Amino acid sequence: MAYKIILDTDPGIDDAMAIAYAIAHPDIELLALTTIFGNVRTHEATANALRLLEAWGSDADVAEGEAVPVSVPAHEPSYSVHGRNGFGDVELPATARVPHELDAVSYISEMTRRHPGEITLCAVGPLTNLARLLERDPGIVDRVRSVVVMGGAVHRPGNVTPVAEANFWHDPHAADQVLGAAWPLVLAPLDCTMPVVFTPDFMAALALESPRFGEPLADMARFYTRFYRSHLGLGGCVPHDVMALSWLTVPGAFRLQKGALAVLTEGAGIGQTVFQPGGTSSRSSVFDARPDHLVMVDTDPAMFLADYMRVLTAAADG
Template sequence: MKLIIDTDPGIDDAMAIAYAAAASEFDLIGLTTVFGNTHVHQSSRNARFLLDKLGLDLPVAEGASFPLGTDSHAPSEHVHGPEGFGDFTEVPELGLNHDLPAAEFLVEMARMYKDELVLCAVGPLTNIANAMRLDPEFSGNLGRLVIMGGAVYCSGNITEHAEANIYHDAIAADEVFSAPPETVLVGLDVTLKTLYETADFEALAQKSPNMGSFLRDISRFYLEFYKKIGGLEGCGLHDSTAVIACSHGAMFDMVETGLRVVTEGDRMGATQPDPDRPVVRVCRDVDGVGVVRLFTERVASLP
């Protein structure tokens, strides 16, 4: 399966990218970056650093700096740390970004691998909306879009109504859902059922001294946020669950519905069923224990 991850690394993004690198069913062909957990230049630097750490020579195409129609963004430093990796703040600048910006890269790859390419978006959907604007055939060329985002049947995590990735560019998300490619939405309805605890990180570090230890170390900041805000003893495998959904759909219960995103007001970012919109598959339940086990098994195989 040809896979591109659209990402804003981010601690849970790092976990998802590590999983994708370890899972033999994926042929990871590149990363595209977007603002979100960090500024976009940090996202790109972090993505290149992660690929180097994983021993992968893959393109990183830098994308949107800001949400559609705006010229500012405040990263989630209180969740992911000032550089995106918790207390690990000396992230080296390795390599260079791809010549093409993210939207153009996505359009080109979808044309090249027509119907084969799965795009897993684990940040704001700005790059995907821009690719759809750039090429009317993009949605048809793409094999499948899997999105980590939304809180359709549960409460949000950045506001009462909204999940962070959708909230950070509600306009882009609504555009994507207005004429989506074949799409699976992996939102808080399921990702909060995949709790990864301190003991899981410790076990992972024992089995994977390089990558597992790195994920354990950067996760401490993230785990402290979860404990402080929600009283939880672990973190949801948000982005990793979306990557797992790309290949293990049988682990999820899904419903088909159209979606609309509120783009203004105090409910901005709310992701709501809309029977008049094209159908997407929304994950409503998941084998959370199975997802945690699969994540550990795969990432533990890394050095």
């Protein structure tokens, strides 16, 4: 049975890489993109989502999400990482498509009522939409098939502060709320994303073997790679957001730990992910009554890269 996916996203270059994978994979039925701020502002994310779906021939819905975080002031989008338009300054053709009449939270609520127990929410941006969803529709925890979140850093340093990953830093209160909810959740933090690098050679091969997806992604990746080279000395870029989908389709590529999770919401460590392994205890009350979730703590890069190339290449003529 195909995975029915709603992808909560802030496109974003690595978001585009994930969206391409979702469209191309034969076992994924992409129902919708719900949009959020982060890499760009929410209205820009919506425009980017519509353009990507048009360019790649998908009829998935686009539902616009929240524009500001739950409690903290909004940060400036990550234009320095993804370019002023979110796509490394690569311009995609305009589209006449418009967003769904329902906002993101209402859309997710409605679709999970139509398909109870069937929909997986893959969230690859700040978690404001999911936090508002929990507030407005607490029964959602029993209607989703699963939730996969790309965000946080468990055993690794952060990427916007020494301890905080970007998605959780943009809305730490939302992240803490989502990780504390009693729904079946898997976290894909920097621990599993940073071992994987899309090199220029890999992107060139992708453009050659799968022009429909690979050519625009390779163009976007040039900007993204310049950022990673200048800031981390990497010879390529990291496809963070794809991990939230790959967990569903190639779970053998990842090593897992289980435990309770929380996110710090104030102080110098704001946005930091804290983890208590399952079966252990501590004197901290932060984990009281928190459910255990699965955490992807490492990745087999060769398996991941082979799967990504195979999926997009197989869809090249689609």
